[in-house]
Amino acid sequence: LHIGVNFWRTVNISSPFAAKFVEVIVVVPDDYVQVCLINTGAGTPFISGLDLRPLKKTMYPQVTAAQGLVLLTRFNFGGDENTGIRYPDDPHDRMWFPWVNSSSWTEISTTRRVKYEADSPFEAPMAVMQTAIRPRNASHNIEFDWEPQPQANDPSPGYIIIMHFSELQLLPSNAVREFYINLNGKLLNRDVMRPPYLYGQASYNTFAIRKSYYIVSLNATANSTLPPIINALELFSVIPTTNLSTNSQDVSAILVIKAKYQVHKNWMGDPCGPGTVMVWDSLTCSYAIASPPRITRV
Structure with a gap:
């Protein structure tokens, strides 16, 4: 599991009869948050429910x-x-x-x-x-x-x-x-x-x-x-x-493109992460120290 582009924890479902409940408390720097289930090669990721709660x-x-x-x-x-x-x-x-x-x-x-x-x-x-x-x-x-x-x-x-x-x-x-x-x-x-x-x-x-x-x-x-x-x-x-998520203006722009052209590629989560291996299909991103990644080519 990743919360945004940051590692959250590994989830191991060992029994079909036992529910697995996980919770994380984080600061969300943007006006949106993404939860990513990344396949580790040990079975198809799945999720039954997702709750978000604001805290003071x-x-x-x-x-x-x-x-x-x-x-x-x-x-x-x-x-x-x-x-x-x-x-x-x-x-x-x-x-x-x-x-x-x-x-x-x-x-x-x-x-x-x-x-x-x-x-x-x-x-x-x-x-x-x-x-x-x-x-x-x-x-x-x-x-x-x-x-x-x-x-x-x-x-x-x-x-x-x-x-x-x-x-x-x-x-x-x-x-x-x-x-x-x-x-x-x-x-x-x-x-x-x-x-x-x-x-x-x-x-x-x-x-x-x-x-x-x-x-x-x-x-x-x-x-x-x-x-x-x-x-x-x-x-x-x-x-x-x-870890920094993709520049928010770039995210807004690419989501408009995704909706307008009904892109059905694996375009989910953060466009440029987490990590360079999880970049959206056909996107090229640039990474700078202490700055959010930028989308440089579609």
Whole structure:
């Protein structure tokens, strides 16, 4: 898959009965966007559906004109194990998948409103923030892990971890819930996490982390009388989006030619990319450093 002229990810359909869902968050520099399915020689590319959702410019600050985020997973902890959350509960129509492990975790929930600050860069929906988990054994930590997923153009991808927290129980004055967030045994965030009551708070890394393995652990501090909790988690890998699409005026002109003369050649996607091997049939393009490709001959 390519988003515009930039590599998104490789999709491998190994079972006819398993749906494959992929998501990317990118800055679209033009007034249009193209999604390209490129044949890798292992079967005919196909797609069942495509959804586009606009986001506020202030959301997901890790996304820039030079970098996008590819979703690995988005978990809602403590929710109904048979029901995911998306629009209308999430105004941005993100898909939050339940993760339940009753043997290790105890679920916590509230029917009261849980608010996120108006300028939150992630805006986790209230339905997600109204549930959480804690260790069934109060002396245990919360842990989750994953292994890197190498891609064709990035054998060692970097990751962005976004964790959402809110205290859902009104704690007595002598109770303390605070914990550290560790990655592979070292502090991921030096600040102690003290989830505010009925208010959402996020912990995240601004720059991509690259490791050979990943174990995230929420560890109660020595002063804490209560175990750690977590409401939700989003995990992304980063992709570069520095390749430039064809000059927009050239694109407009060639699309007029395509429509007027009813061209039936393989004229789809970006006319001059992605890469010189994907140029439209019978087109010649020129490529300059730091400038969009130009169509020079038809």
